[in-house]
Amino acid sequence: MxxxxxxxSTKFKEEFEEVNESLxxxxxxxxxxxxxxxxxxxxxxxxxxxxxxxxxxxxxxxSDEIFVIDVNSYIGSSTRSEIDYAKLKxxxxxxxxxxxxxxIIRSRKNK
Numbered sequence: 001m002x003x004x005x006x007x008x009s010t011k012f013k014e015e016f017e018e019v020n021e022s023l024x025x026x027x028x029x030x031x032x033x034x035x036x037x038x039x040x041x042x043x044x045x046x047x048x049x050x051x052x053x054x055x056x057x058x059x060x061x062x063s064d065e066i067f068v069i070d071v072n073s074y075i076g077s078s079t080r081s082e083i084d085y086a087k088l089k090x091x092x093x094x095x096x097x098x099x100x101x102x103x104i105i106r107s108r109k110n111k
Contacts, residue, residue, distance in 0.1 A: 003029045005059045007082040008069030008096075010036040015069050019096065023067065023103060031059040053078060057085050065092035073097050 004023055006016055013036045023030045035052060037044055044052070060066060066086045068079065075083070086093055094101040 001027050001029065002064040003031065003062055005031040005056070005063040005066045006033065006069060007056070007060075007066050007079050007086075008071070009074060009076050009079060012069050012071050015071055015096070019067060019069055026103065031063060053081070056082060060086050060089060060091060063091060065094065067101075067103070068093060068095045070095050070097045 006019060008016065010016075010033055016032055016036075020030045020032055033052075033056065035044075037049075037052070060082060066082065068075065068083060070079075083093060094103065
């Protein structure tokens with residue numbers, strides 16, 4: 001059992017849910033985003049964006065590894081920052097787009 005934080009663009013809400021479900025059924029504790037800003041087209045203040053970024057990095061601190069939901073290999077600036085942070089913290093990093101990821105998770109949209 002591992003603690004895994006999901007990272008990726010919040011426009012991929014469905015993929016987040018699929019990966020969360022798959023990893024949970026494999027017996028892992030999954031930490032995800034709390035607010036799907038892009039998929040819900042929410043308007044947030046700059047200080048809220050900064051707060052959400054910091055909260056997600058604390059989730060990475062709690063994790064054994066991160067799982068990047070990179071639909072069509074898309075990685076935006078926030079996700080890139082989270083990957084860089086995970087590397088700095090020596091966290092294992094897996095990618096949805098990587099056929100060799102140890103979880104063999106395939107999003108319906110990524111097939």
